[in-house]
Amino acid sequence: MPLDRVPHLPAHPLRAISGALCALALLAAAPVAAHAATLTVVGEGSATAEPDMALIATGVVTAGKTAGEAVAANSKAATAVIAVIKEAGIAQKDIATANFSISPQYASGAQSGPPRVVGFEARNTVRVKVRDLAQLGALLDKMVQSGANQASGLTFMLSEPDKMEEAAREAAVKDAMAQAKSIAAAAGMRVARIASIDMRADHSGPEMPVPMMMKADAARSAVPIEAGELEVRARATLVFEIEPQ
Template identity: 40%
Template structure:
């Protein structure tokens, strides 16, 4: 009889607990019923004049032997790097990018195996210019000192943090204005922001020449203007 009484008590406790649990599960949906959820995505932008340029300057040489090709290449690259330093480019802004040595084969004829007739050596350095206005003159100097391949320039902003913050402010303002528009159209008002998420949108600057031979001097580099953008997604509660 005592065991039956305990079971009845446990059953009563479980009966009370079930509605309580159901109320806890229903609480989020009840909160959503207090207003209308609106999710808005917007993109903010800011612009800056690029203040840094990066190029790849290379030297390519060819000789009958690998040792000779490398020796000639090293001599020319030494002159190129010396010219860069002489033009005021800091040593920390000159970095070796690639070094390669490749055999050159004659075309196969009459079923004969290919034969090596020369070796081609190449050495490329990545150079940063912190004075974009001087980059054209330095490129001319590189060509006169023996650099025969140029890739770039890539123009960028050395310290983009402030510009990105401006883009974020612009994005939030645009999202808020759009939310106000939707709320007004629906006969509601914006009550508060529930969440904000953001992301930087890569905005490549379209000034790049893919690895080309440079034949003439008088190069001119125009920095133009670079755009930075940030996208935000904001959830508003409308009432």
């Protein structure tokens, strides 16, 4: 090998290796930076508004000696109920069949042998979205008069709930921020930054249970309805990094 290509070696290779090991030892012994102190706070907020629409679940229950008789009677009554709903100005898109079923009815009391079928029962449930609450009571009255004899619930809602949800979230975050500043100050610290945010929201409001079976002769006037107020609650879990003041 030519002399000009011979690699240059340190005069004291052992001394160079020893120096490198010392440098590694110093790095290993260097203190690790402490993690930032954190503070976790849960803030709560709420917003309320009067509902501007309602969802009704109503329908017809009929019986017959045969399945055909029960279905025929049910179809006739359900058609009359839906016609009344449409006459009240409810749009087709706001009327939907929620459930239809037919089931055998058995003889009651003690009996020997297999259960004996004595007839059939047909059920047809319709969900109706009412966008004008002023007509709700009169509409319920007309549905009962036209043949509706079953109701499973009445729920009030907002057509545009986003604004109320946003207000509740904002209130929850502000509550968490205020708590964090107060707690940190009491501990001689201050809030440096927000590390994470986790939001939860839930809705609550008036849901009026309605008797499962209704009779037309009991509805002699428009049903009195009070919509009350809807509420949205929000919970914000914020993690803050804090530092000495």
